[in-house]
Amino acid sequence: MKVHEYQAKEIFKKYGIVTPREKMCRTVDEVMAAAKEIGIPCVIKAQVMVGGRGKAGGIKLAKNENEVKQHAEFILKMEIKGIPVRKVLVSEAVDIKSEAYLGIIVDRTEKKTVVMACKEGGVEIEEIARQKPEAIYKVYADPLLGLMSHKAREIGLFLYNDPKMAFECASVVSKLYKLFIALDSSLAEINPLVVDGSGKLIALDAKINFDDNGLFRHSDIEAMRDRESEDENELLAKEQDLSYVRLSGNIGCVVNGAGLAMATMDLVKHFGGEPANFLDIGGSSSPEKVMNALKILLKDENVRVIFFNIFGGITRCDDVANGILQAKEALNIKHPIVARLTGTNEDKAMEILKDAGLIFAKTMDEGAQKAIALLK
Numbered sequence: 001m002k003v004h005e006y007q008a009k010e011i012f013k014k015y016g017i018v019t020p021r022e023k024m025c026r027t028v029d030e031v032m033a034a035a036k037e038i039g040i041p042c043v044i045k046a047q048v049m050v051g052g053r054g055k056a057g058g059i060k061l062a063k064n065e066n067e068v069k070q071h072a073e074f075i076l077k078m079e080i081k082g083i084p085v086r087k088v089l090v091s092e093a094v095d096i097k098s099e100a101y102l103g104i105i106v107d108r109t110e111k112k113t114v115v116m117a118c119k120e121g122g123v124e125i126e127e128i129a130r131q132k133p134e135a136i137y138k139v140y141a142d143p144l145l146g147l148m149s150h151k152a153r154e155i156g157l158f159l160y161n162d163p164k165m166a167f168e169c170a171s172v173v174s175k176l177y178k179l180f181i182a183l184d185s186s187l188a189e190i191n192p193l194v195v196d197g198s199g200k201l202i203a204l205d206a207k208i209n210f211d212d213n214g215l216f217r218h219s220d221i222e223a224m225r226d227r228e229s230e231d232e233n234e235l236l237a238k239e240q241d242l243s244y245v246r247l248s249g250n251i252g253c254v255v256n257g258a259g260l261a262m263a264t265m266d267l268v269k270h271f272g273g274e275p276a277n278f279l280d281i282g283g284s285s286s287p288e289k290v291m292n293a294l295k296i297l298l299k300d301e302n303v304r305v306i307f308f309n310i311f312g313g314i315t316r317c318d319d320v321a322n323g324i325l326q327a328k329e330a331l332n333i334k335h336p337i338v339a340r341l342t343g344t345n346e347d348k349a350m351e352i353l354k355d356a357g358l359i360f361a362k363t364m365d366e367g368a369q370k371a372i373a374l375l376k
Contacts, residue, residue: 249274290323312343
């Protein structure tokens with residue numbers, strides 16, 4: 001689960017992390033009132049849960065009242081990556097002397113929580129990781145003892161030469177880590193962490209993602225969910241016990257198991273294709289579940305080919321086959337379907353689908369290649 005920047009900053013404040021003076025607004029009139037209260041110049045920031053707001057024109061500095069109104073009207077009419085802007089954050093203009101990046105995630109390879117820091121802030125950390133991985137400094141927290149104070153200071157001393165500033169940064173690191181663990185986060189990020197004209201550290205932007213599996217412990221966090229800003233198909237999938245994430249490609253993938261789903265998308269990319277989604281139907285899949293999965297998948301107009309990659313263990317291939325057959329008839333599916341069904345009751349599945357007009361594959365590689373070939 002994701003939250004907006006203004007919500008993440010509310011959480012930051014509860015943990016003692018300094019943020020600018022700000023106010024969330026929904027209308028131009030509210031923006032004008034907030035700007036007068038906070039002071040001009042001010043910054044108007046679109047509140048959408050996608051990256052690239054700045055590049056899209058969703059963050060504007062207003063130097064006078066006319067610019068406040070113009071920017072508010074412009075941003076509140078925007079769509080950023082297909083998501084309409086319904087809220088903006090009016091923030092005080094900070095005198096920035098330096099910018100840095102600070103973030104915490106779980107490193108699955110190391111099986112530990114990792115704190116990452118970079119002296120370049122306000123930029124996409126993914127680009128830095130690709131182009132200059134040596135610019136990212138990493139410190140791992142002990143799974144039992146947590147993030148020790150000397151490790152937090154290590155981050156501070158990496159980012160700042162001034163000992164006083166380094167120790168202040170170490171305090172921010174400790175607070176961010178405490179937040180990350182206490183709220184079952186999957187990401188906690190400050191980008192940029194700035195030093196202002198008075199030498200104070202301020203979290204100028206904030207991003208927190210939460211592990212859905214831990215939300216039952218945090219009703220206050222769950223209450224922050226903004227359904228208007230989330231993909232309606234992802235929410236629908238969750239209600240139907242499916243895992244769905246929309247991507248930008250044209251090969252719709254239907255798979256059982258998260259690991260196999262990731263491997264399937266990797267294969268499609270490896271052979272030169274683009275997956276349209278992550279869609280995991282899970283174990284014990286009934287025909288109805290397959291039908292629901294295809295309904296969601298087909299709402300994406302970019303999908304041109306459907307690739308079923310099923311490894312039947314608990315999931316029975318004949319259940320999946322019956323679901324495909326029922327969906328083809330009920331949904332009038334015209335898209336070509338490539339199917340690799342192997343494992344429990346695969347012979348029954350092949351018998352069920354023998355006259356359904358599917359293209360069969362014996363291996364994952366073959367299935368991915370056939371799906372890509374159909375696009376041509």
